[in-house]
Amino acid sequence: MSNDxxxxxxxxxxxxxxxGLLDRRAFLNGGAAFAAALTGYSLxxxxxxxxxxxxxxxxxxxxxxxALQTPSRFEKHVVRTLSNPKNETRTxxxxxxxxxxxxxxxxxxxHFTINHSGIPDIDPGQHRLVIHGLVKQPLAFTVESxxxxxxVSRMSFVECGGNSAPMFSxxxxxxxxxxxxGLVSCSEWTGVRLSxxxxxxxxxPKAKWFIAEGADSLALSRSVPVKKALDDAIIALYQNGERxxxxxxxxxxxxxxxxxxNMNVKFxxxxxxxxxxxxxxxxxxxxxxxxxxxxxxxxxxLQEVKSFITHPSFGLKMNGPGYYExxxxxxxxxxxxxxxxxxxxxxxxxxxxxxQEPVLSKAFTRFRMPWRWDGGxxxxxxxxxxxxxxxxxxxxxxxxxxxxxxxxxxxxxGFPNQHYNSITSWGIDRNGExxxxxx
Amino acid sequence: xxxxKPMLFLALALAFVAGESVAQTPRLGKPVSEADIAAWDIxxxxxxxxxxxxSGTPAQGAKIYVEKCISCHGENGTGKPFAALVGxxxxxxxxxxxxxxxxxxxxxTIVFDFIRRAMPFQQPRTLxxxxxxxxxxxxxxxxxxxxxxxxxNAETLPKVKMPNRDGFMPRFPAMMP
Numbered sequence: 359m360s361n362d363x364x365x366x367x368x369x370x371x372x373x374x375x376x377x378g379l380l381d382r383r384a385f386l387n388g389g390a391a392f393a394a395a396l397t398g399y400s401l402x403x404x405x406x407x408x409x410x411x412x413x414x415x416x417x418x419x420x421x422x423x424x425a426l427q428t429p430s431r432f433e434k435h436v437v438r439t440l441s442n443p444k445n446e447t448r449t450x451x452x453x454x455x456x457x458x459x460x461x462x463x464x465x466x467x468x469h470f471t472i473n474h475s476g477i478p479d480i481d482p483g484q485h486r487l488v489i490h491g492l493v494k495q496p497l498a499f500t501v502e503s504x505x506x507x508x509x510v511s512r513m514s515f516v517e518c519g520g521n522s523a524p525m526f527s528x529x530x531x532x533x534x535x536x537x538x539x540g541l542v543s544c545s546e547w548t549g550v551r552l553s554x555x556x557x558x559x560x561x562x563p564k565a566k567w568f569i570a571e572g573a574d575s576l577a578l579s580r581s582v583p584v585k586k587a588l589d590d591a592i593i594a595l596y597q598n599g600e601r602x603x604x605x606x607x608x609x610x611x612x613x614x615x616x617x618x619x620n621m622n623v624k625f626x627x628x629x630x631x632x633x634x635x636x637x638x639x640x641x642x643x644x645x646x647x648x649x650x651x652x653x654x655x656x657x658x659x660l661q662e663v664k665s666f667i668t669h670p671s672f673g674l675k676m677n678g679p680g681y682y683e684x685x686x687x688x689x690x691x692x693x694x695x696x697x698x699x700x701x702x703x704x705x706x707x708x709x710x711x712x713x714q715e716p717v718l719s720k721a722f723t724r725f726r727m728p729w730r731w732d733g734g735x736x737x738x739x740x741x742x743x744x745x746x747x748x749x750x751x752x753x754x755x756x757x758x759x760x761x762x763x764x765x766x767x768x769x770x771x772g773f774p775n776q777h778y779n780s781i782t783s784w785g786i787d788r789n790g791e792x793x794x795x796x797x
Numbered sequence: 798x799x800x801x802k803p804m805l806f807l808a809l810a811l812a813f814v815a816g817e818s819v820a821q822t823p824r825l826g827k828p829v830s831e832a833d834i835a836a837w838d839i840x841x842x843x844x845x846x847x848x849x850x851x852s853g854t855p856a857q858g859a860k861i862y863v864e865k866c867i868s869c870h871g872e873n874g875t876g877k878p879f880a881a882l883v884g885x886x887x888x889x890x891x892x893x894x895x896x897x898x899x900x901x902x903x904x905x906t907i908v909f910d911f912i913r914r915a916m917p918f919q920q921p922r923t924l925x926x927x928x929x930x931x932x933x934x935x936x937x938x939x940x941x942x943x944x945x946x947x948x949x950n951a952e953t954l955p956k957v958k959m960p961n962r963d964g965f966m967p968r969f970p971a972m973m974p
Contacts, residue, residue, distance in 0.1 A: 447918065448879070475918065489826070490834050497826030507823050526892065554822050566974035569840050576915035577922075579840060583974045628837050636840045637904050639911040643896055646965060652889035654901070656965040659972050761892040774893035777968075 371728065375709035377702035377736045379684075380728040382712035438468055439536055441771050449474045451771070452605065453540025456668045460685065462714065462722040463513065464543035466598050471605035472518055472541065474640075475576040478625055482609040485573065487593065491630035494560030501609045504593060507550040512592070513721035515689045517542035517661045518619040519645045522778040526760075527767035530783075530794040534673040537770040538782065538794070539666050544689070544722035547613050548596035552587045552629075565631035569638070570612045573627040580621045581635035582614060590615050593626065616691030616720035617659050620645050647776040650761035655777070663690035663750050664779040665698055665725065665742035676790030679733035684711070685726045690744035694718065697743040698725040704737035704783070704797040705752070711740070719745075731786070737797045738784045753796055756780035839922075841910040845955035848909065851926035852950035855943070858935025861928050865917050874939050879918075883939045888964065899940040903965055905957035909933045909949075930954070 372381040429436065436459070438452035454470045464470075471477075482501045490496035521541035524531040531538065561584065568587055571579040582591070594613040595601065602608040607624030614622050620640055635641065635657070646656040665688035670676060684702075688695045694717050699708040711725040725740065742750045756778070763774045785795035831838070841847045862874075874882030885897030894900070898908060913929045915921050924932070934949040943949070943957055967973050 475915070475921075488829060488834055488837065490829070490831060490838070496829050496831060496834065498829045499826045503823075503825035506825055555826065558822055558824055558826055571837075571840075575921045576918075577837075577839065579914070583972070585974065628834075630838065630840065632842070634842060634844065634846075636910070637843050637907060638840070639907055639915070642903055642907045643901060646896075646901075648888050648892045648894055648896070648901075650892060652887065652964070654888070654965050655968045656903070657973065658968040660969065763893045764891045 373730075375701065375703070375707040377734070378730040378732055379700055379702050379707075379709040380730060382710060382727055436468070438470070439540065447476070450476070451541065453536050454543045456535040456539060456666075456687065457671045457673050458536075459668070460724070462687070462724050463545055463598060466545070466600060466603050466606070469543040469545060469597070469603060469606055470516075470518070470541045471603070472619070473574070473605060474578055475574050477604045478574050479604070480573060480609055480625060485609050485627065487610060487626055487629070489555060489559045489629045489631075491568070491632055492562035492565035493556070493631055494562065495558075497555070497559050499555065501595070504550050504595060504610065507554060509548050509595075510551055510592065511546055511548040511596075512590075512615065513544060513546050513718045514613060514615040515542055515544040515661070515720065515722055516613075516619050516622055517689075517691075519647075519658060519661075519776045520773040521619075522664075522782075523773040523775060524767050524770045525778040525780065525782065526757075526762050526775045528762045528764065529766040530796050531767050531770050532672065532794050533770045535666055535668050535671045535782075536673075541619070542661075542689070544687075545597050546599070547592060547594040548599075549592040549594035549610070549613065552591040552593055552612070555593065556587060561631065564633050567632050567635050569628075569630045569632060569636045570621070570623040570626060571628040571630075572607075572623050572625040574625050578620075578623060578640060579636060579638045580623055580641055581632075581638065582612075582617075582621055584631065586614055586617065616661060616693075618645060618661060621659075645776065650759075658777055659691075661689075661691040662777070662779040663692065663695070663742050663744040663748045664688070665695075665740045665750060666782040667700075667738055667740045667784060670738070670786065670792055671784050672792050672794050674792060676731065676786060676792065678790065679731050682729050682731055683726055684729050684738060684740075685724060686740050687722045688713075688725055688740070688742035689720070689722050690742070690746075690748065691720060692744050692746040692748055693720065694745045695723040695725075695742055696745050698723075699741045699743075700725075700727045701739045701741075701797075702729065702736045705739055708741070733788060735788060736786050737795060738786070739781050739797055741781055751780050753780045753783075839910070839914050841906045841913065843904040843906050843955065845906070845951055848906070848951035848954060849926045850951065851930050852948050853927050853929070853931025853934050854948050855931075855935045855938035855945050857927075858931035858933070858938075861924075861932055862935055865924075866932070869918065874936060882936050888961070898936060899942065899960060901961050901964075902959055903962050905933070905937060905942070905954050905959055908936055909954060 441451040451472045487499045518541035567581050592613040611624040646654045667686035669685045688698050698711040701708045711727040714724040783797040785793045869879040871877045885900030930949045937943045
């Protein structure tokens with residue numbers, strides 16, 4: 359292939375929008391050739407500046423293979439941020455370090471988690487799931503019995519309704535994508551369709567809702583329309599191929615693809631079919647949010663279409679002018695992402711990003727855009743569209759209807775409001791310093 | 798094969814007649830009765846469904862509060878180190894206005910339900926139903942939502958109208974059952 363390339367003349371990829379955004383197709387189709395054309399590297403002349411010698415680790419035998427592998431010691435900084443560093447007994451959060459990850463699924467050790475009364479230490483041999491209420495026959499299922507059912511796997515993001523809450527601040531909070539957007543993650547979940555179990559219990563036609571409840575100490579409960587149960591709800595037992603992490607609901611959780619994270623009840627032990635919603639604490643209070651007119655949304659259900667750039671972003675460094683790839687994640691609770699547009703000039707001009715295949719419904723889609731930074735000030739934005747024609751709102755229109763805080767938010771761990779799905783903007787100055795800005 | 802096909806046809810025909818689904822599922826669930834589930838079935842609904850027998854008054858609740866709640870919620874529910882149980886500013890003050898029982902909670906049953914399932918935080922589900930009714934009454938009276946003499950039970954509690962009951966709307970009305 360390199361011989362092939364060296365014999366061809368390559369045109370520089372087209373600039374498609376201001377401040378150096380390049381045609382996404384050049385990157386996808388050109389591969390190495392594109393890099394060669396852009397950066398002036400020659401594949402033929404790509405000799406090292408100094409003669410190569412063996413490094414120390416190449417001259418000795420390595421360590422023995424461990425039973426459970428962990429990341430390199432050079433990646434120890436890639437961890438979740440914690441809200442309760444002194445183990446305070448209150449709601450605790452761990453946020454996914456999006457600016458240090460790539461791809462579309464989140465490693466289990468880095469999947470975000472929020473626990474309102476700690477993580478229960480559940481013996482899977484003792485755990486049961488009961489389905490009752492407006493059913494023909496109440497049934498109890500053990501973990502062992504559910505593992506014998508036909509299992510399905512699907513990619514799905516899970517996002518806390520309070521993710522991105524610092525974005526409601528009247529002034530941009532200087533924080534990483536992890537601090538701002540770390541309460542969303544994406545995994546392949548495997549489990550039993552809830553509809554299969556409801557087929558066995560039978561459903562009384564009067565049932566319109568079901569109350570899902572966990573085995574955690576406060577028996578967290580949420581009400582969900584039965585329609586969602588029959589659509590795509592799963593009793594998830596596996597996460598990225600291994601059994602659920604304790605913080606993500608071991609030994610089983612409700613998975614409602616695309617719906618508000620808290621409704622995906624963890625440590626699931628009870629499902630009760632009812633005519634009306636329970637109006638539980640978490641739906642009637644915590645995950646209802648105040649609007650500027652003093653009214654509040656209750657039962658938001660969906661996590662709406664959203665995207666944010668992870669590379670480059672606050673906390674990372676630019677290494678001088680030249681070629682970079684802009685990339686990030688886009689997702690929608692309504693289905694597939696169909697388009698992500700990028701701006702490098704604060705929204706004046708936009709170019710279309712490439713979407714990494716496969717693009718899956720209600721899952722992370724990684725978008726990428728080749729970019730040549732000329733070293734001048736830029737403001738990077740991403741904006742996503744989903745297959746149901748929903749578009750990520752611009753910040754001005756979003757805060758016009760949803761409001762922003764009166765005073766600047768100083769604690770990025772707080773939750774001034776919820777369900778922010780507008781734009782995130784990163785400003786880069788001539789020194790390559792990256793700041794969070796509002797464009 | 799020759800015998801299976803007629804049998805399958807027969808099974809389908811019978812299932813059709815009975816109006817049952819023909820899907821093959823493992824059927825590994827163990828039948829249980831609502832009586833078996835009673836200890837877990839603790840959801841108290843706005844219309845009073847799920848509220849247990851028992852009753853309590855604000856005065857009874859005040860005593861229990863001092864014993865079991867004050868260390869987290871402060872004197873007379875004023876808060877610290879954890880959430881305040883009294884007061885609250887108007888929701889029109891801003892989208893980040895702290896949500897309180899008085900300014901936000903839409904139903905009195907949420908107070909009962911959450912105390913019963915989650916409080917005290919370190920010893921959940923150790924309170925008797927009478928104690929939960931009494932604490933609910935105490936908190937509602939602190940907020941002047943009921944009178945100091947009112948008795949809370951399965952009949953009276955659902956009739957208490959919370960100040961912000963009509964302050965809510967669904968985000969997507971078409972998605973509501």
